[in-house]
Amino acid sequence: MAKDEQTRRVLLGEISGVHGIRGDILVRTYTATPEAIAGYGPLTDATGARAFSLTVVRVTDKGVVARIAGISDRTTAEALRGTKLFVARTRLPETDTSEFYHADLIGLEALAEDGAHLGEIVSVQNFGAGDLLELKPLAGSSEFIPFEDQWVPQIDLMTRTVIIKRPPSTGDENEDAEPGEPDRD
Template sequence: MPNSKNTQRILIGEISGAHGIRGDVLVRTYTETPDAIASYGPLTDESGKRSFSLRVVRVTPKGIVARINGIEDRNAAEPLRGIKLYVGRDRLPDPKGAEYYYADLIGLDAVSDDSSALGKIVSVQNFGAGDLLELKPADGSATEFIPFEDRYVPNIDLQSRTIVIRRPDVTGSEDDEANDVEEDSEESDRL
């Protein structure tokens, strides 16, 4: 069943600890600008049962320092450490151009250029070198990571819930080998 934009919740921050004695908290934000997290109104925890209204006190390199309605001192703020903060997908702006929310990509049906079924996108990861789509192949084999780059992901259709995937050639092609030989030759010429 496709994800509904109206009911889906998106992780946009996490309370990383208490800050000071007045009940302020340090929040690691996942919004484009850190202080934008407060502009979405009340946020909820993972269960959706608890609600948090944030007011940004200041932005720091570690995140934002915020006040939460009803939290008056450090003792009340301490137990909030680790709470993930969510907002309804319908309260977020539509992405611009070729931008996507990770949550919109998860669950897409992956197909090849010829529309053959490849599997489903089960997560989006970033280990520091760029975004990777985790593809769960239709044949039940182990998941694989696909670089989220135009040459490997030439088309995304959120309306039809499909994504075109061109798997990277991990075996190395003759062109790659020829380039390696050329580089080795150039390097030996310089010695």
């Protein structure tokens, strides 16, 4: 296994506030079930220098209230506000062949069906209607591709590539026509 694969980390949550005077924290989680964040073992900060062992106290509508081993006062907990919590990628459960962690998709080289380079996947977003891959081309602005088999027929994590079929353009199909001029087919 390559060194970067061993050290690659995945963002699981962020300390968004404190709760009470005993140093409990509020964590916004990015896990499928909020309380699962404590089940991956010690989490680290963005640098990997600090490790945090969490115990979930309860789930709230804003995330989880948790305790960090060794933190017992509000002032110390407050200093951690904004800390992003990561876990080594190797600690996450394996996925089925048709399932992917968002972190595994980011950074993939996007190719057209004919092999032409389209750009890179820079994020995975969901605005309520399903996951979207954000494709950043070499030039120009990003575009969003629906993360569905119809538009993303192949993902190869070994070669770090993804095949993209672009949806039909939603722009004006007759861009060459003068304003007020009828479309000509």
